[in-house]
Amino acid sequence: MTVATADRYAEMTSVVQMHQAVVWRYLRFLGCNTTEADDLTQETFLKLFRSDFEQRSPRETAAYLRTIARNGLLMARRAARENHLSIDLDAAEAVWSRAAAEDGLDGYLVALRECLEVAVSTRVREALDLHYRDGASRDEIAASLDLAVEGVKTMLRRARTALRDCVERKIGQ
Amino acid sequence: MSQSNSPEHDELDDRLMDQALREVLGGERPPDLSEKILAAAADRVMVAPRQKEPVMNKPKSLRRIAIAAVCTAMCIFLAMLITSAMVARYSFRLTEVFPRDPSPQTLPAPYYLRDGVDFFPSTAAPSPEGRGPGQAGDRYERVTENPFRLVKNQPLSTFSIDVDTASYANVRRFLLSDGRMPPPDAVRIEDLVNYFDYDYAGPKNNCPFAANIEVAACPWNEGHRLVRIGLKGREIENAERPASNLVFLLDVSGSMDSPDKLPLLVQAMKLLVAQLRETDRVAIVVYASSEGVVLPSTPGSEPGRILAALDSLHAGGSTAGGAGIDLAYRLAQENFIRGGANRVILCTDGDFNVGVTSEAALERMVEDRAKSGVFLSVLGFGRGNLNDAMMERISNKGNGNYAYIDGLTEARKVLVQQAGGTLVTIAKDVKLQVEFNPSQVAAYRLIGYENRILAAEDFNDDKKDAGEIGAGHTVTAYYELIPPGAERGLPDVDPLRYQTNEQPRHDAGTHRELLTLKIRYKDPESASSERLEFTAMDEGKSFDRASLDFRFAAAVASFGMLLRDSQNNGTATYDSVLEIASSAKGQDLHGYRSEFLEMIRRAKALAGR
Known part of the structure; x- marks a missing residue:
């Protein structure tokens, strides 16, 4: 390995380490399951390294990676004869850019952890834990919290809204 | 987000929140x-x-x-x-x-390529306590909790500081990744408490660290008092830290062939390589069936060479650490930087001592080399083979620290955010001795530090080894105190037949003092110690009026006691610990404290109480 090659490899390492988790999260946001997100994340970086990519700023690199990932997803869906995505890609890009363009969602997640402590009641927190942590169904949550199933749905929806408001305030969106 | 009113945006905002909740609560991580x-x-x-x-x-x-x-x-x-x-x-x-x-x-x-959705191998993980006689398994040393001591019999409490954090990362992995309770002996309370940074005042003069003492009511035992001793090491910016001569001693034995071991180790080292400056030097020695130099001492200005060497690593063979460590120390000595940080960093899953080298001989060797100025730190990886007890012991002997790397986030904390503390020792052989005033304290109990207890006379013996403190490190220790009159029921000793016990001195100047804290330390290159002394009084502060850091760290200590099923838990429950930790979380820049709250919730769910 020549020094120039090693330097190029060092640059690639740094790009992968900085962005791979973000690309994976972005693909999950676009609707990929975990397997698909794993595959497409790897393909996204391989495509990046085959291109005449040059680093300008982390923000530009992240945007470029999103473009490759998005195109990769479209191609994968077409290959599977699923010619449409259940998501408006332009709107998705706008929402993602606002929430995660600066730090790859890290700030959003930190804010969310804090909001979980202050923005929801103990009972709502219990419902969230049952749903997201324990994978409980609405029926199970309803039985556990002595609520109607429809009430659980409403409770989770309101909780997400309250958390969204809180996160927005914290990250200044 | 809600800046946009369109239904598409609302739906997408909801989808994003759903994904974030899956990650924060459900443990779905990239x-x-x-x-x-x-x-x-x-x-x-x-x-x-x-x-x-x-x-x-x-x-x-x-x-x-x-x-x-x-x-x-x-x-x-x-x-x-x-x-x-x-x-x-x-x-x-x-x-x-x-x-x-x-x-x-x-x-x-x-x-190499995809081998399934799950990054971890599908083989069943071995039991944390081992697989049975003669087979590998995680090994923990039994921890016997410090009991209450009567001040009239033992007025002095002496111990060495400890800045290790390995136990916290290991406990976190048990709770959040494995979804099971850690074995009690895997829980070292001082590691848990010292995992977090606290906002202690730093030193103002040439002294390498400052001491902060705070006293308030004990939250788990009504009537008891709690004393926190907090040390804060002098901060050194990365640009100002002395040149480093680092020799990585990497275990590439067959047992490291797991994604949470060698691949994670390589990634962790890449993070460190990014921190290196031109004046730093790095060498890599590997050991398995035989030892070898993968990278001779190389300046930090050549990251490409270092990264290429890292990427050439692969696991295979049985572990024989003795020869590898000898080679690593030799390289460190050959490239010794006077006034710099000269350190061997051992990275292993802990099955270190297979072969001819005895554990005692290794400890002696590490101790001996530390006297020559080359210190040893240990980074532990993986599960199933973790020789936690030995790794902690040899890092202690080698004037270094021991951290457990359970993921890239922890690697970043240890090797990037706290690079100064990990690499630069600002004082060595730091010993604390607390003398309690019998007119204010009937009995005391040091929480944690069980394997760091020293004899009273060791305090003034400069030949006795003790712990090191790195740049910017904070070290915290709690004492639970029983005031006079409330000590009934504690075991006492018979009166002496040939001499009388000394009576308390009734000195108006010292009568109201609660305790005197004495600290001995050596500069990293000195053989003789310096002595500092502080006194503290109890102003009767309630727990609620104590500082945020005091309350948060007390919650961490109490959590550790619950995990250990301590007989001194008092009235503490996971709920009460969660309440205290939540209310005292304060600023949480890196999310570590929020993650701790998750650990409490998970432990509560697993313990079913």
Whole structure:
């Protein structure tokens, strides 16, 4: 390995380490399951390294990676004869850019952890834990919290809204 | 987000929140695909691009045209990629300089291409307490909790400081990743408390650290008092830290062939390489069936060489650490930087002592080399083979610290955020001795530090080894105190037959003092110690009026006692600990404290109470 090659490899390492988790999260946001997100994340970086990519700023690199990932997803869906995505890609890009363009969602997640402590009641927190942590169904949550199933749905929806408001305030969106 | 009122945006905001909740509460984390990507990409570094991707910042229409134009070529290319990647799985060579054994048996699958959705191997994880007699398993030393001591019998409490955090990361992995309670002996309360940074005042003069003492009511025992002793080491900016001469001693034995071991280790080291300056030097020694130098001492200005050496590593063979450590120390001595940080960093899953080298001989060797100025730190990885007890012991003997790396986040904390503390020792052999005033305290109990207790006379004996403090480190210790009159029921000793016990001195100047804290330490290159002394009084502060850090750290200590099923838990429950920790979380820049709250919730759910 020549020094120039090693330097190029060092640059690639740094790009992968900085962005791979973000690309994976972005693909999950676009609707990929975990397997698909794993595959497409790897393909996204391989495509990046085959291109005449040059680093300008982390923000530009992240945007470029999103473009490759998005195109990769479209191609994968077409290959599977699923010619449409259940998501408006332009709107998705706008929402993602606002929430995660600066730090790859890290700030959003930190804010969310804090909001979980202050923005929801103990009972709502219990419902969230049952749903997201324990994978409980609405029926199970309803039985556990002595609520109607429809009430659980409403409770989770309101909780997400309250958390969204809180996160927005914290990250200044 | 809600700035937009369109239903599409609302739905997408909701989807984003749903995803974030899955990650924060459900533990769905992005897998670490770095090794796979880089392994597949490495072969292509030397190959000219076959097909241009759209160039950054070109107009969108041009990008679309370009994508459409290469669409057909891409399909062909993907087929070629898959074919060549399959070839790479069996014949991957990063470089001729560091050739690999091409045998597929020695190439752990996770290094290369996809081997399933789950990054971890599907084989069942071994029991944390071992697999049975004669088989490997995590090994923890029994921890016997410090009991209450009557001040009239033992007015002095002496111990060595400890800045290790390994136990916290290990406990976190048990609770959050494995979904099970840690074995009680895996819980070292001082590691848990010292995992967090506290906002203690730093030293103002030439002294390497400052002491902060705070006293308030004990939250788990009404009527008891709690004393917190907090040390804060002098901060050193990365640009100002002395040059480092680091020799990494890497375990590449067969037991390291797991994604949470060698691949994680390589990634962790890459993070450190990014921190190196031109004046720093790094060498890499590996050990398994035989030891060898993978990278001679190389300046930090050549990161490419260091990274290439890291990527040449693969696991295989049985562990024989003794010869490797000898070689590592020799390299460190040959490249010794006077006035710099000279350190061997051992990275292993802990099955370190297979072969002819006895544990006692290793400890003596490490202790001896520390006297020559080369310190030893230990980074532990993985599960199933973790010799926690030994790793802690040899890092203590080697004037270093011991951290457990359970993921890249922890690697970043230890090797990037706290690089100064990990690499630069500002004082060594730091001992604390507390003398309690019998007119204010009937009995005391040191919480944690069980394997750091020293005899009272060791305090003034400069030949007795003790712990080190790194740049910017904070060290926290709690004492639970029983005021006079409330000590009934504690075991006492009979009156002496040939001499009388000394009576308390009734001195108006000292009568109201609660305790005197004495600290001894040595400069890193000195053989004789300096002495500091502080006194503290109890102003009767309630727990609620104590500082945020006091309350948060007390919650951490109490959590550790619950995990250990301590007989001194008092009235503490997971709920009460959660309440205190939540209310005292304060600023949480890196999210560590929020994560701790998750650990409490998980422990509560697992314990069923």
